[in-house]
Structures are given as structure tokens and as C-alpha cells.
Amino acid sequence: MARDERSVTPQSEDFAAWYQDVVFRAELVDRGPVRGSMVIRPYGYRIWELLQADLDGRIKATGHQNAYFPLLIPQSYLQREAEHVEGFAPELFTVTHAGGKELEEPLVIRPTSETIIGEMMAKWISSHRDLPLLLNQWANVLRFEMRPRMFLRTSEFLWQEGHTAHATAADATAETMLALGFYQDTAAEIAAMATVPGEKTPSERFAGAERTFTIEGMMRDGRALQAATSHFMGTNFATAFGITYTGENGTAELCHTTSWGMSTRMIGGLVMTHGDDKGLVLPPALAPYQVVIVPIGRGEQFGTTLSAATDLAATLRRAGIRTHVDERPQLSPGFKFNDWEMRGVPIRLELGQRELAAGTALMSRRLSYPQPAAAKVAIPLETATDLLVAELAAVQAMLAQRAADFRDEHTATVDSWPEFAAAVAVGWAVALHCGELACEDEIKAETSATPRCIPLAGEPEQGRCIRCGRASAYGKRMIFARAY
Amino acid sequence: MARDERSVTPQSEDFAAWYQDVVFRAELVDRGPVRGSMVIRPYGYRIWELLQADLDGRIKATGHQNAYFPLLIPQSYLQREAEHVEGFAPELFTVTHAGGKELEEPLVIRPTSETIIGEMMAKWISSHRDLPLLLNQWANVLRFEMRPRMFLRTSEFLWQEGHTAHATAADATAETMLALGFYQDTAAEIAAMATVPGEKTPSERFAGAERTFTIEGMMRDGRALQAATSHFMGTNFATAFGITYTGENGTAELCHTTSWGMSTRMIGGLVMTHGDDKGLVLPPALAPYQVVIVPIGRGEQFGTTLSAATDLAATLRRAGIRTHVDERPQLSPGFKFNDWEMRGVPIRLELGQRELAAGTALMSRRLSYPQPAAAKVAIPLETATDLLVAELAAVQAMLAQRAADFRDEHTATVDSWPEFAAAVAVGWAVALHCGELACEDEIKAETSATPRCIPLAGEPEQGRCIRCGRASAYGKRMIFARAY
Structure with a gap:
């Protein structure tokens, strides 16, 4: 691939074109064959797995349990909650045939799962002792999209959707805020995003919710991105699906429910929070490779530096650093440097004959802030592990600070x-x-x-x-x- | 719930009824509202997560990368491979409408993803340097099912599907066998199942494959369960989707592809390999709770034993043992014992005043083999961790031996x-x-x-x-x- 095919439109020229260039050239994503669909490529999917692992840990640590509910929902279910169906009807994919025959009742592909989970909650909850019921699902959902943008608006996306039922409105409200806290913490600590938590106004509420909370992130073009939402449903879905419990005094009561979700949209937010004109910039906590080592040299020399790079990588990996050695023999070091900058790898190490002889490697940060990028720094191989662990932590903190400063300045x-x-x-x-x-x-x-x-x-x-x-x-x- | 509602039909009386009783009463699963669908409840989903973690580790350790491809596939894609469409046409769910309008071309919900991944592989592969391309996807797939059985045959199930492309038939064949090895090892080491790896005859081959390999497990009614399959496609899909590469000598060549999958069906296999008339029997490696502690006593005494149980649980968890304390005050110890036996927990500890005074707990194995179940054994709390780590390993090995013996005897x-x-x-x-x-x-x-x-x-x-x-x-x- 020619060098210029790997460069991107400058942000200042056309931010939307810059975004498209980066997500495709960093190989995060590709267009699917059906309009509005996307393929998440391995480099993008690994970021999602790292996000998932962090968020799943927070969800489980607070007593929620994962489960899995069916993709296909009877069309009539959505109609039981008037606002819900009004909000989602224009976005539904409808299945009319199965096994070669027309179905008696059309099925819709879940755009979200309140209705089918509500139906099951009604079956599972009988006593106050069954509450709270704290469920979460990792799944794909589909919402028809005429003007797709990779990660941000596509007809199918991946997400987690938490669904909980509680005895009282106070309990459900506390849960809604707890989930919002997961998102704010994951965004801040892992994605290095400076989001603002707040409540949506009625016009921006989830269809069927009494209150919707959001975390809003600022992208580098100054626009806002809704990075995750958490909804207090009151008794709306409990009424529609008959989710009731018998209280301690024997009376039947309606449950109060919540739902909350974060999706692959977050990857788009990550790209637009940190990226620059060289491409993607990844916070170390979400980088598939935190350190890439590029061995330098031709012929026999390449063999020597490659061998040293492989040893170093093994050492770094033992310390938990996600390390990759770029051993592609047909590509020049300059091409590789550009390639890993495009892919947003936080730290690059160059290893040539001169460095090897001196027992060092040349370290470059993908991005520096507030000072401009320092030149390459020689680091001793002997203490490389400790140094890189510290450096990666510093980069993570630096990106979070840069995002917060940018938000405040704008x-x-x-x-x-x-x-x-x-x-x-x-x-x-x-x-x-x-x-x-x-x-x-x-x-x-x-x-x-x-x-x-x-x-x-x-x-x-x-x-x-x-x-x-x-x-x-x-x-x-x-x-x-x-x-x- | 009355005691008898929690008992199950004996295996000897009606194995199919026993299976149904166990999967519902152990709360692994529930029926979904649409015919043929299932809801995987938290206890069942946790087993799936543990299986996933093990298999995903094996897949990644051998250089495969996870990715995600669209759920909806143009109907025309399936028709490109004649045997493939013939095999899957009767099982397809068809989407005809989206966003309130009829689609120009109907879309099918993936029954498997060879076609859409083939289309993308053709786009991504150009040179021999792009090979092998080693992809895996964790996803839901749908195949219309008239006579559903939970986990074994449902209209939707969860699985992983590996899809790889190689330069030569020999490379693709080696990959097919590598993947079969993942399954055999996961089945043996984690699920404690004694499967037999072998090749399918033409009548049982995957639709579109040149060779299909399987691991077959024996259930306790003597029937076989196909637990996972691995397929060598030859150039069938490469021809249909134009998956070609330029060889070192500059000529265009067809790739050789493979696919391989293990699904939530495996949970059904697990139930039928180990279960007995008291319910589920789980190998420790796949048990959501490996040890359940039941504190015994009324009123103030319960407070004391509960507190000791909580301390013991914290100690065991630090050693990596998945431990649960049954603190439900309204249920009798006898009810709890039956409940955890139904759910197949490998080891139960009882903690009463007498045990506390003696610094012990009473340990019971869910199942013993080849000798009948030993009576409860008093174990010292001081050395409980080491003892239980060893005991869990022994139970894991015992179940694998029992499964192998049963298979050989039958x-x-x-x-x-x-x-x-x-x-x-x-x-x-x-x-x-x-x-x-x-x-x-x-x-x-x-x-x-x-x-x-x-x-x-x-x-x-x-x-x-x-x-x-x-x-x-x-x-x-x-x-x-x-x-x-």
C-alpha cells in the first residue's frame, strides 16, 4: 500500500472525513454488504473486549448477573407500552417468514429488550424476597439506520443492557445512578474520556422512561457524544408486563424497573476524543498493543535485532504489558512507524544495532501533552519493564487530562x-x-x-x-x- | 415452594423428562415467549461464560483474533454455494421489512456465517502475506426449530464460529484438526466429558464442507451428542466468494478455508453426561459456585454461624474458589441441601454451633465414584483452603473418569x-x-x-x-x- 493511502484528511479541514479515514485505515471496522451494517475487525473488536472486561467487572462486583434473552420479540410486546412502541417502531426490522412459511404473528428483532425481559421478570418475581432482580445482557441489537456512520449510527450494534426490578422507586432510582456511575468510571479510568453526567430533558428521554440520565463526552470538533444512558422506568414497564410482587404485609405491589446501556458507539467516542491528524490515539488501558517493538536492520542484522525484540517482548508480556513485535520483513521502518501511529499504539520502541550494542531501545510516545512530542528517548533494556509500566500509566493520565482540559476550554x-x-x-x-x-x-x-x-x-x-x-x-x- | 416440586423424574423412568426437569429446576434456562426460543438464566449463563473463557483462551493462544460480522445476510449470498443453501434453506428466518418499508432484497438472519465472512475475506486477502487469516466470532445464530429442546435444539443459540483462510489444502487441514483439538481439550479438561474425535460420513457433513470432523460425547442414556464440529471446506467457499491470493510467484490462487464451532448445546451435553436423580452435577471447572456454605442454627445462633461462614467464604475466595454462602433465613437447612444438590454444586459445607466450637465444617461431595457417597466429613477450618483446592481437583478428575468409564462400558x-x-x-x-x-x-x-x-x-x-x-x-x- 502506498504511503499516501495511509494518510488521513486533517481534522481542521473536514472532521467527518478525518473520522471515516481513521476508522477504516486503522482497520477498526469495515462496511458490511448490507446498507447500514458494519464489520468490526479484529483491531476494533479487541478494543471492545477490553472495554467489556472492565465494565463487566463493575457490573458483576455490584451483584448483577449476566443472562441471555431471545433476539426475536413478538410484535405485540412492543405495543404494550405506548411511548416505547412509538419511539422504536420506525427503527424495527421485521421477520415475517421462518422455515419457508409465513409466521402467524410477525416478530421484530430486538432494538432493546425491556419488553421481553419484562415478560420474564413478571414470571420470575413473586415475593419481595425476589427483589432486587439485577440482570445484565451482552448482546447485539438492531435499529434501522438510513444514514450510517461507523460505530456511531449503524443498523446493528453490540452493547450491554442492564435490566433491574426493585420494590421501591427510591431503590430503582439509586440503581439508575449506580449504573450511571459505572459508565462514568469506565469512561474516565479506562477510556480517558472526560464525560459530564446529567439528566436528559423530556425531548431526549428514552421511549418509555420516566427519567433518563446520560454521560456526555466532548469530541475534538466540539460536538457532544452521548456515551451511555441509564433509565428510571418508574412502573411503566411493570404495568405493561405485570411485574408485581407480594410485599411483607401480603399486598400485591408493582415493581419499579431500570435499564441502562453502553455500546460499541463508545469506540467512536474514543476515536474522536483522542485522535489527531496522524490517526488513532489509544489510551493504554484500551490499546490492543500498548507497546510495539520495531526491529531495525537489513539481512543478518535484522535477524539479530528481531531476536532481541522477541526476547524483550516476552519480558514485557510477563509484566502484563500487551506487546507486539513488527516482524514484517518486506516493510521499511518508516512505513511501520506511520502504520503504528495510525493505529494509535501508545509507545513505540525501535531496536537497531547501535541500540543493541548500548543495551538500550529508542522509545517514542504516540502523543505528548501539554508539551509537544519529545524526541526519541533511549531507555536501558535492563530496566525497560518498570520504566514502561510507569510510562503507560503516565500516558493514560495525560490523555485523561488532555480530554478534560479540551472539554473545559471549549x-x-x-x-x-x-x-x-x-x-x-x-x-x-x-x-x-x-x-x-x-x-x-x-x-x-x-x-x-x-x-x-x-x-x-x-x-x-x-x-x-x-x-x-x-x-x-x-x-x-x-x-x-x-x-x- | 414445596419439596416435591423440586424433585425430578428418575432417569431410569424417562430420561427426556428427567432432562427437562433438571434444566428448568436448576434454573439454567426458561422457555422464551416465541415457540422454539430459550432464555438462558444467570445460573446457566455463568456456565457458558466459564466455557467461553476457557475456549477463547485456546483460540487466542494459537493466533486467532476475534471479530464481529453482521447478523443479517443478503439472501443471495447463501445461494452462491449450492450445497450450503440446500442445507440451510429450511431453517432460515427471513427479514422482509425494515423501518416500515419492504426491503428490495430479503435478508436472512445468519444460521452460520461462512457466506458473509467469505465475502469480507475476499476483500481483505490479496497476497500470500495475508495468509493464514485466522478469525473467530462469538455470536448468536438462528435456525428455525419446530421441536425445540432446551440447549440441544432451539431456534436461537449462542456459539463461537472460527473461520480461517489458508494458502494450501494441507494448511487448512491442519487448522481443521487444531480446532478439533481445542474442543476435545475443553471437553476433557473443563467439562469432564469423554468425547471421541472422528470424521463424519458424507450424509452427516456440514452443508458445503469437503470434510467434517466432530467430537461425540456419550450421554447417560447411552445416546451420542455431537458436542462440536470442525470443517475443511476445500475451495468451495473460496470459489463461491472469490477468496483468492497472489502467490510468491505472482499467480492468482484460490484459498482453502475452514470453519469450526462450539455452542450452548454443550451445556445440554454437560447436564446429560454428569447429572443424576438428584439433579445437576457440575464439574468444578464449570460450576458457578464450587463450594456452597450453609450456616445452621436459629435466631442468634444463625447470626454466629452466618458470620463464620462469611469469613470462611472470604478466605476461600482469596484462593480463587468460587464460594457462595446461603444466607436465606426463611429456608430450612434440608431445603437448602436439596436445592444445591439440584444445582449440582460440587462441594457443600455445613457450619453449625457444634462444628464452630470444634473449629471444623462438615463437608459433603455432590457425588462420589466409584465408591458410593461418603458420609459428611469434618474438616478443620484452619486448613480448609488447601483441602478444598485438592478436593475440587479430585472431583474434577473423578467426573472425567466416571464419564470415560461409562462410555467404555456402553x-x-x-x-x-x-x-x-x-x-x-x-x-x-x-x-x-x-x-x-x-x-x-x-x-x-x-x-x-x-x-x-x-x-x-x-x-x-x-x-x-x-x-x-x-x-x-x-x-x-x-x-x-x-x-x-
Whole structure:
């Protein structure tokens, strides 16, 4: 492949084109043959596995259990919760035939599983002793998508969906916030993303939820990405599916339910939070390879450095560092350097004759911040393991800091319409709003910005709507931004 | 729940009813709302996760990478390989509508992914340097099923499907056998099943394969269960999807491909290999809880023993033993003992006042072999960890030995038709066969037995067909059995 085929559109020129270039050229993903579908390639899927492992650990540590529910749901189930079916009907894939015959009732492919899990919960829960019921499922879901974007909007995606049932509204609310905490922690600690947790306004709520909470991340074009959501359903689904329990005093009561999900969309968020004009930038915690070693030399020399690289890799792997040796003989070192920069590998080590003789390797970070990238640094092979463990931790912290700084620099608290318009052109606006849908629509029409969330951390504040001047709603400021 | 609701039909009375009773009462599974579907409950799903972790480790350690391909496949793809579509057409679920509109071309839900992965392989492979391409996918697949049996035959199941492409037939054949080895090792080392690896006869081959290999396990009713399969496709799919590479000498060549899979069916095999009239029997390597501690006592006494049980559990967990404390206050010890026996927990510890005072716990194995179950044994709490680690290893080995002995005792090498009929009534017959489909059909009509495999380990042998007396085929004996 020619060098220029591996370069990407600069972010400043066309961020959307940059994103497309990176996800394809870093081999995270490919287009599937059916419109709107995607193939997650091994390099992208490994990132998903690392995300999964972290999140699954948090889910299990808090008493949730994984289970698996059917892909196909009777069409009638969705109709039992009026808002739910209204929200999802336009996105459904419908199965009408099976085994060569037409089905008596069409089946829909799950766009989410509240309905079928609600049906099973109703069967499994009878007494207050059965509560809370804390379930989670890792699965594929399908939502028809006319304008696909890899990871961000595709007709099929992978996710986990937590579904829980509780005796009281207070218990279910606490669960909703607990799950939101999983997401915020995974985003911060593993994905090095600086998300803002908050509540969605009614227009952005999940179809069928009483309250929806979100974590919103800022991408490097200033747009917001909803990275995960957690929903308090009240008794809406319990009513629709008959999820009841007998209380301690013998009376039948409705359960309060929740659901919460994080999906492969997060990989798109990761790309747009950290990437640059050289390609992907991966936080070490999610990097399939944390360190790549490139042996340098021709002919016999290559054999010697390759052998040393292999030994070093074995040492690093024993310390838990995910290490790869690039032993492709037909490619130049320069090509390899570009290739691993495109794939976002946090640390590259070069090993040539001169380094070998000196007992060192040349280390380069994929990205440095706030200072520009340091030149290559010679590190002693003898202490390489400890040094790289520390370096990877430093890179992880550096990326989280860079994301937080970027978010803060591109977030403006505004009190006038011109300030608002200027803020959402490059980032987020924190403003008071009247809470009226018509006013939201006007803002969207003029600036493309939509209400992202009412931040949990916001201070109580009242005043005039940034757009229409009416009395503000929600009791605090909210975030508006253009969004994915 | 009354005690008798938790007992099961004896195996000797009705093995199929016993199986149904066990999978539902041990809460492995439940029926889904759509005919033929199943819900895998947390206790069953945890077994699947433990199986997955083991198999995924073997797959990755040999250079395979996980990826994810779309659920929906254009109907036309299946038609490109004539045998493939003929085999799978009767089992397809068809999506005709999406987003409220009729699709231009119907999509089928994957019954297996050779076609869509073949299409992508053709895109990704160009040079001999791209080979071998070693992919694996963990996914759900759907095959319409009129007569469902939980885990064994359901319209949807979970599995992994490996798909690889190679330069030569020899490389692809070696891969086919490598994968078969994963399955045999996972079955033996983790599931404690004594499977027989062998090759399928043409009538039992995968639709589109040149050669199909299987591991066959013996269930406790003497029937065979195909526990996993591995297929050598030759160039069939490479021809249908244009999977070609440029060789070192510059010529275009067809790849040779393989595929191989193990599914949630394995859980059914596990149940029927080890279970007894008290319920499930789980090998420790796949037991969600390896040790369950039941604290004994009423009122204040229960508080004391519960506290000691919790401490002991923490100690055991630190040593990697999956331990559960049954703290349900409303249930009697007797009920709990039956409950954990039904769920197949390998080791139960009882902790009462008397034991606490003596610094011991009473240990019971779920099952002993070849001697009948020993009475409860008092073990010192101080050395409980080491003792239980050893005990769990002993139980794992004991179950594997029991399965191998059972298989051997119910396998007969036969040279006459009456012997054959007697053998397949209670187990497996190892016999010479002519290899003719019509003769296979006659055997099936009379005895319900079908060709299971030509064991890899069999000695070369020629002679007369057990049924029709014609010259034998395959050069060795094969296994016939009634099968799931």
C-alpha cells in the first residue's frame, strides 16, 4: 500500500472525513454488504473486549448477573407500552417468514429488550424476597439506520443492557445512578474520556422512561457524544408486563424497573476524543498493543535485532504489558512507524544495532501533552519493564487530562444569544432554558445545537431562557451542543 | 415452594423428562415467549461464560483474533454455494421489512456465517502475506426449530464460529484438526466429558464442507451428542466468494478455508453426561459456585454461624474458589441441601454451633465414584483452603473418569446384526459399514441409530458391512448410536 493511502484528511479541514479515514485505515471496522451494517475487525473488536472486561467487572462486583434473552420479540410486546412502541417502531426490522412459511404473528428483532425481559421478570418475581432482580445482557441489537456512520449510527450494534426490578422507586432510582456511575468510571479510568453526567430533558428521554440520565463526552470538533444512558422506568414497564410482587404485609405491589446501556458507539467516542491528524490515539488501558517493538536492520542484522525484540517482548508480556513485535520483513521502518501511529499504539520502541550494542531501545510516545512530542528517548533494556509500566500509566493520565482540559476550554457559561451561538459553534454552551420543546426546536433550527443534559453537578440557578427570555426551567443551567 | 416440586423424574423412568426437569429446576434456562426460543438464566449463563473463557483462551493462544460480522445476510449470498443453501434453506428466518418499508432484497438472519465472512475475506486477502487469516466470532445464530429442546435444539443459540483462510489444502487441514483439538481439550479438561474425535460420513457433513470432523460425547442414556464440529471446506467457499491470493510467484490462487464451532448445546451435553436423580452435577471447572456454605442454627445462633461462614467464604475466595454462602433465613437447612444438590454444586459445607466450637465444617461431595457417597466429613477450618483446592481437583478428575468409564462400558465392538441392535439400544456400536446411504437409512429405520463418526484413533480394518454384508468402507470401524 502506498504511503499516501495511509494518510488521513486533517481534522481542521473536514472532521467527518478525518473520522471515516481513521476508522477504516486503522482497520477498526469495515462496511458490511448490507446498507447500514458494519464489520468490526479484529483491531476494533479487541478494543471492545477490553472495554467489556472492565465494565463487566463493575457490573458483576455490584451483584448483577449476566443472562441471555431471545433476539426475536413478538410484535405485540412492543405495543404494550405506548411511548416505547412509538419511539422504536420506525427503527424495527421485521421477520415475517421462518422455515419457508409465513409466521402467524410477525416478530421484530430486538432494538432493546425491556419488553421481553419484562415478560420474564413478571414470571420470575413473586415475593419481595425476589427483589432486587439485577440482570445484565451482552448482546447485539438492531435499529434501522438510513444514514450510517461507523460505530456511531449503524443498523446493528453490540452493547450491554442492564435490566433491574426493585420494590421501591427510591431503590430503582439509586440503581439508575449506580449504573450511571459505572459508565462514568469506565469512561474516565479506562477510556480517558472526560464525560459530564446529567439528566436528559423530556425531548431526549428514552421511549418509555420516566427519567433518563446520560454521560456526555466532548469530541475534538466540539460536538457532544452521548456515551451511555441509564433509565428510571418508574412502573411503566411493570404495568405493561405485570411485574408485581407480594410485599411483607401480603399486598400485591408493582415493581419499579431500570435499564441502562453502553455500546460499541463508545469506540467512536474514543476515536474522536483522542485522535489527531496522524490517526488513532489509544489510551493504554484500551490499546490492543500498548507497546510495539520495531526491529531495525537489513539481512543478518535484522535477524539479530528481531531476536532481541522477541526476547524483550516476552519480558514485557510477563509484566502484563500487551506487546507486539513488527516482524514484517518486506516493510521499511518508516512505513511501520506511520502504520503504528495510525493505529494509535501508545509507545513505540525501535531496536537497531547501535541500540543493541548500548543495551538500550529508542522509545517514542504516540502523543505528548501539554508539551509537544519529545524526541526519541533511549531507555536501558535492563530496566525497560518498570520504566514502561510507569510510562503507560503516565500516558493514560495525560490523555485523561488532555480530554478534560479540551472539554473545559471549549465549554462556555453564557447569558446572551450571541454568546450562545458562538459557544455551540465550537463547543458546549452552559445556559438557562425555558424547557419548552418549541424553543428547543428553534435553537436547533438556527444553530444545530440540542439539549445534551442538565449536569448533576450544577448549582441551583434561576433566570431567563437564553433564547426566548421566559422563566428558566429545571432549577439549574443545562448544556447545549451540536451532537452525534 | 414445596419439596416435591423440586424433585425430578428418575432417569431410569424417562430420561427426556428427567432432562427437562433438571434444566428448568436448576434454573439454567426458561422457555422464551416465541415457540422454539430459550432464555438462558444467570445460573446457566455463568456456565457458558466459564466455557467461553476457557475456549477463547485456546483460540487466542494459537493466533486467532476475534471479530464481529453482521447478523443479517443478503439472501443471495447463501445461494452462491449450492450445497450450503440446500442445507440451510429450511431453517432460515427471513427479514422482509425494515423501518416500515419492504426491503428490495430479503435478508436472512445468519444460521452460520461462512457466506458473509467469505465475502469480507475476499476483500481483505490479496497476497500470500495475508495468509493464514485466522478469525473467530462469538455470536448468536438462528435456525428455525419446530421441536425445540432446551440447549440441544432451539431456534436461537449462542456459539463461537472460527473461520480461517489458508494458502494450501494441507494448511487448512491442519487448522481443521487444531480446532478439533481445542474442543476435545475443553471437553476433557473443563467439562469432564469423554468425547471421541472422528470424521463424519458424507450424509452427516456440514452443508458445503469437503470434510467434517466432530467430537461425540456419550450421554447417560447411552445416546451420542455431537458436542462440536470442525470443517475443511476445500475451495468451495473460496470459489463461491472469490477468496483468492497472489502467490510468491505472482499467480492468482484460490484459498482453502475452514470453519469450526462450539455452542450452548454443550451445556445440554454437560447436564446429560454428569447429572443424576438428584439433579445437576457440575464439574468444578464449570460450576458457578464450587463450594456452597450453609450456616445452621436459629435466631442468634444463625447470626454466629452466618458470620463464620462469611469469613470462611472470604478466605476461600482469596484462593480463587468460587464460594457462595446461603444466607436465606426463611429456608430450612434440608431445603437448602436439596436445592444445591439440584444445582449440582460440587462441594457443600455445613457450619453449625457444634462444628464452630470444634473449629471444623462438615463437608459433603455432590457425588462420589466409584465408591458410593461418603458420609459428611469434618474438616478443620484452619486448613480448609488447601483441602478444598485438592478436593475440587479430585472431583474434577473423578467426573472425567466416571464419564470415560461409562462410555467404555456402553460401547461395544460388534460383528453381527443382533449384537449391533443390542449395542445401540443401550449405547454405542463400533462396526464396519458399507458406506451406502440407503443402508444407513435402513439401520436408522430399524434401530434409530445413525453413523456418528469414524474415530480418528481406529485401527485399519476391512470386512463386511454389519447390515448388508457388502464390502466395508472407510478402511476402519465406525461408531453408530442413537443421537441428540
